[in-house]
Amino acid sequence: MQKKDILEIKKRYKKEQATFTKMAGCYVNGEKAIVTKFRETFLNLEDDEFHKYLEIAKKVLSGSIGNNILDLSFDSEKKEEGHQEFYMNLKKSRLLKDDVLDELYQRIIDTYEYVGNFIILLFHDVYDVITKTEDNLKVDESEEVYEYVLCAVCPVSLSDAGLSYMEDENKIKARHRDWVVDMPKHGFVYPAFIDRSQDIDRVMYYTKNPKDPHIEFMEEILGCKMKETATLQKESFQAMVKGTLEDGKEDAETLFMEIQDQLHGRLLEFKDTYSDADVEPMILRQDEVEDLLRDSGVPDKYTEEIAKSYESYYGVDLPLAESLLDAKVLKEKEQRRKEEHLRKEVTILKEELEKAKVDAPEEEFPVVVKVKEDKISSIRKEIIDGKKCLVIPLEDHEGAMINGEKERFL
Numbered sequence: 001m002q003k004k005d006i007l008e009i010k011k012r013y014k015k016e017q018a019t020f021t022k023m024a025g026c027y028v029n030g031e032k033a034i035v036t037k038f039r040e041t042f043l044n045l046e047d048d049e050f051h052k053y054l055e056i057a058k059k060v061l062s063g064s065i066g067n068n069i070l071d072l073s074f075d076s077e078k079k080e081e082g083h084q085e086f087y088m089n090l091k092k093s094r095l096l097k098d099d100v101l102d103e104l105y106q107r108i109i110d111t112y113e114y115v116g117n118f119i120i121l122l123f124h125d126v127y128d129v130i131t132k133t134e135d136n137l138k139v140d141e142s143e144e145v146y147e148y149v150l151c152a153v154c155p156v157s158l159s160d161a162g163l164s165y166m167e168d169e170n171k172i173k174a175r176h177r178d179w180v181v182d183m184p185k186h187g188f189v190y191p192a193f194i195d196r197s198q199d200i201d202r203v204m205y206y207t208k209n210p211k212d213p214h215i216e217f218m219e220e221i222l223g224c225k226m227k228e229t230a231t232l233q234k235e236s237f238q239a240m241v242k243g244t245l246e247d248g249k250e251d252a253e254t255l256f257m258e259i260q261d262q263l264h265g266r267l268l269e270f271k272d273t274y275s276d277a278d279v280e281p282m283i284l285r286q287d288e289v290e291d292l293l294r295d296s297g298v299p300d301k302y303t304e305e306i307a308k309s310y311e312s313y314y315g316v317d318l319p320l321a322e323s324l325l326d327a328k329v330l331k332e333k334e335q336r337r338k339e340e341h342l343r344k345e346v347t348i349l350k351e352e353l354e355k356a357k358v359d360a361p362e363e364e365f366p367v368v369v370k371v372k373e374d375k376i377s378s379i380r381k382e383i384i385d386g387k388k389c390l391v392i393p394l395e396d397h398e399g400a401m402i403n404g405e406k407e408r409f410l
Contacts, residue, residue: 010061022095025121060187060206070205072224083223087190111220117156152184230323257333258296282321286311
């Protein structure tokens, strides 16, 4: 699944280009009871409603791929139980069959782990996919018809209490609190739009919060294999590495920083190499993980243990290298690098200052004189009041500085 596919669908969600045929949905209260159901011809909606519903649909196609938008495949067992067939029928029904809609509503109500009121919205769309040439120019003819259903599950919350100006009474009064439909927390598009074509074996799944993607929605409602978001993959990888190193009494924090730094460098090299090529993002294979750990200074016995855990945990669904990067850790690593550089500079400066010092104890030479070259020849010794003195003649326009103070004794 690529960003350009999502953008191609999403950019059509405008008043002039939207082609949604029907919209249907139901409102569910906190006791998981259906309050109301509705179905509308989308193009007949009032302008305000039209744009608000478009915003909701657009949100389901927002965020980063792999983190907010996941490419899911149907689980083989769930497929045999009829999950894929059900969603194909939902698409074919064009939201016109009440029994199909009611079954989906009930699946979500019974399984979705959410406390509070929410609304289930469904949109049906038919898109004539325009043919494109190799240089990405459009040809005015349809390559295929992409028919799909978009679902958005939105919280419904009570608006905040407050004061408001009542125009008809010309007064400031407590405002009426309404139940407001928020932007979706979860949703999906079926079938997925991959390489400008439908893929009936895959679903585009949306989650607002990558840390809480609601696995029950993926597995039970959609019948798909669970997939971790990039955020969860990053946390899993960190726990896997640090847990192994800490058990071995290694400096886990420092080594993990080095691993992140090495991974960042490899990712930059990959992007530089393939910057002009239309290639898939960098996937981190098990052998690459082993090389990465060894280059980061991880002992061999822990490298092998982490690599085995990596293969066992992720299986064939390997994460992208970029998903495992932790920006905070990289920033801390950079800060440590700067601090270490400063410490080295201070050490060097101290050594240079030590070398510059006059190697003479004050007890032996209590007076250290520094004069310009042209004054050296005029310096002489004299006995004054029975004491040996050093005389440095000064002209009228000349001054002297002793221990940092000008003409202190003159």
